[in-house]
Amino acid sequence: MNEVVDVILPCLNEAEALPWVLSRMPAGFRAIVVDNASTDESAAIARDHGAAVVEAPQRGFGAACHTGLLAASADVVCFMDADASLDPEELPRVVAALGTREQGPGLVLGRRRPSGRGAWPVHARFGNTVLARSLNRRAGTALHDLGPMRAARRAELLGLPxxxxxFGYPLEMVLKAAAAGWTITEVEVTYRPRQGRSKVTGTVGGTVRAVRDMRRVLAEVAR
Incomplete structure (x- = not known):
């Protein structure tokens, strides 16, 4: 691949996971770690491993993602979690499924396939399934997963409101991409047990907060 792809990694206290994640970034993929008020050494570790680091001025997963999108400059951007649950070496396959610009706007989601004990807790998988079904009914899509690893073109994403x-940001992206007539596809990716303490899917409370935010977005976009 000749063109650089920017990889946006929202980050909150991922010092334990970042060395593994950043060491596996493929050639041609440029890591942008968005520090969302970490209290550990995440930012310093990211810089030491060659990543660009930007500070999210507002707390929140969507705020970190969008800050990274605004900081990116590549034509194609990817998003993925920074907790080592997803392998950056799978990013080229996700980007390849995006197709060419001539084929029109597209969004590719990594459909998670759990690997290893505790990779995807039952409560988190159930919440994801319920939300995916609601999304499919609302948007006319046929997705199985809300896909924390994803790829799209930066300018087209910035054109979505x-x-x-x-936590509703990833679902809103799919809803509004579908409403705009984008092609939305899935590529299977491996989902590993995360490193460090989970803030969202590894806890029931975190999953409840994420589901609540996504249901709110479903209701608001449907108006």
């Missing part, structure tokens, strides 16, 4: 700055 993405307003959520919490």
């Amino acid at each position: 993405l307003a959520d700055r919490r």
Whole structure:
């Protein structure tokens, strides 16, 4: 691949996971770690491993993602979690599924296939399934997963009116891409047990907050 791809990694206290994640970034993929008020050494570790580091001025998962999108400069951008649950070496396959610009706007989601004990807790998988079904009914899609690893073109994403700055951001992206007539596809990716303490899917409370935010986005976009 000749063109650089920017990889946006929202980050909150991922010092334990970042060395593995950043060491596996493929050639041609440039890591942008968005520090969302970490209290550990995440930012310093990211810089030491060659990543660009930007500070998210607002707390929230969506705020970190959108800050990274605004900081990116590549034509194609990817998003993925920074907790080592996803392998950067799978990013080229996700980007390849995006197709060419001539084929029109597209969004590719990594459909997670759990590998290893504790990779995807039952409560988190159930919440994801319920939300995916609601999304499919609302948007006319046929997705199995809300896909934390994803790829799209930066300019086209910036053209979507993405307003959520919490956990609803990934779902809002799919809803509004579907409404705009984008091609939305899935590519299977491996989902590993995360490193470090989970803030979202590894806890029931975190999953409940994420589901609540996404249901709010579903209701708001449907108006």
